[in-house]
Amino acid sequence: MMNYNYLADTYLAKEQNEIKDLLSSMDSFQTRALTVYSQPFPLTCPACGQTYQDIFAYYKVIKVKKSELVTSTKTGSVFEQKFHCLCGEYLFETSFDYRDTSEQGQKLRDLFDLCLAKVNQLNLADVSREEIFTCMQELFSFYINLYAYFRNEIPFDFLDLIEAS
Numbered sequence: 001m002m003n004y005n006y007l008a009d010t011y012l013a014k015e016q017n018e019i020k021d022l023l024s025s026m027d028s029f030q031t032r033a034l035t036v037y038s039q040p041f042p043l044t045c046p047a048c049g050q051t052y053q054d055i056f057a058y059y060k061v062i063k064v065k066k067s068e069l070v071t072s073t074k075t076g077s078v079f080e081q082k083f084h085c086l087c088g089e090y091l092f093e094t095s096f097d098y099r100d101t102s103e104q105g106q107k108l109r110d111l112f113d114l115c116l117a118k119v120n121q122l123n124l125a126d127v128s129r130e131e132i133f134t135c136m137q138e139l140f141s142f143y144i145n146l147y148a149y150f151r152n153e154i155p156f157d158f159l160d161l162i163e164a165s
Contacts, residue, residue, distance in 0.1 A: 002127050004139040007119060012139075015115050019140065022111065023147040026104045032096065040092040047089035062086055074098075112140055 008016050037055040044051045052058040062069045062085075069084040077099040083091045099105065116136050120129060 002124075002131055002135050004135040004142065007132075007135050008139050011119055011122065012115055015111060015118070016143075018111055019108070019143050020147075022104055022108050023143055026100065026102070026108070032100070036094045036096045039094075043091060045085035045087060045089050045091060048085060048087040050085055050087065052091075058083070108140075112136060115139075 034055075041054045041058075042051060043058070050061070052061065059066070065086065069086070069088075070081055072079065072081045074080070077097050078095060079098055080093065080095040082093040085091050100108065116133060119132050119136065124132070
């Protein structure tokens with residue numbers, strides 16, 4: 001399997017700088033997700049009166065029964081979740097696009113396509129197009145996660161890290 005660091009350092013030096021420049025000024029996936037999750041709070045259950053100050057408080061209370069109280073579906077790049085209270089009452093739902101639909105998000109996707117085309121044109125021996133695509137995904141994921149780390153952002157699965165009360 002080809003190493004994405006080798007691929008990037010050998011063939012994509014200019015493009016790596018463009019990736020870094022774009023990511024340094026973009027809202028991260030985590031920031032966009034937290035914005036969606038924060039909209040309905042504080043929230044009080046109409047059935048039992050339980051109040052949740054924010055998404056973190058909600059998850060802390062329901063963590064043990066999360067699989068029963070939070071349902072998730074994904075259609076294409078759209079992620080939807082329905083949230084219920086501990087008593088089972090429906091509270092709210094969220095929906096957001098994994099894909100950054102901003103102008104910068106489009107520039108990042110265009111840059112991915114450019115990098116992929118550039119590497120595919122190299123006709124590297126013993127390397128399939130699938131392997132090149134996977135390497136490009138790993139490279140872009142590496143930078144996206146690196147920039148989230150430098151911003152001191154929590155990983156997207158942050159809700160799973162909250163300890164139950």
